[in-house]
Amino acid sequence: MEILKRVLKKSIFIILPAIIISFFIESRRLPLGIFAGWLFGIINLRALSRNVEGLVGAGNATPRIVILNLVRLLALFAAIFALVYYQVVNIFGLLIGFTVVFTLILIEGWKVGKGQ
Numbered sequence: 001m002e003i004l005k006r007v008l009k010k011s012i013f014i015i016l017p018a019i020i021i022s023f024f025i026e027s028r029r030l031p032l033g034i035f036a037g038w039l040f041g042i043i044n045l046r047a048l049s050r051n052v053e054g055l056v057g058a059g060n061a062t063p064r065i066v067i068l069n070l071v072r073l074l075a076l077f078a079a080i081f082a083l084v085y086y087q088v089v090n091i092f093g094l095l096i097g098f099t100v101v102f103t104l105i106l107i108e109g110w111k112v113g114k115g116q
Contacts (some may be wrong), residue, residue: 003112004049007104008042014100026090033093036083040076040094041101047072 017040022030051072071104076101 001049002116003105003108004042006108007045007101010104010108011038011100014104015097018096018100022093029088029090030093032099033083033089033091035093036089037091037094037099039097040080041098044076045101045105056075060092076100088097 015034019034020033022034048069051068054065080094084091086093
């Protein structure tokens with residue numbers, strides 16, 4: 001959960017200026033897409049970290065964790081598909097939001113693996 005907190009704090013400092021700048025490019029869909037991509041990335045990371053903690057704590061929880069991961073990914077896919085299909089958000093905005101979270105996960109994971 002510590003990586004989640006660090007990713008959340010650092011991503012806010014990147015996402016907020018990106019949303020503000022994107023208002024000048026496209027008034028509604030791009031900023032909403034960036035925010036939605038960021039939010040989906042954070043929610044996905046939180047669910048993943050909770051699943052990993054549950055996996056470490058119990059020996060026979062593996063099938064349950066697999067099913068929860070599949071349900072989580074299906075719900076995430078359905079939400080993204082609906083937002084893009086009904087043109088509520090810009091798909092490039094979603095990509096930007098996800099990329100920020102994903103990059104920070106890689107950086108924070110590298111720092112933890114390196115021992116800092």
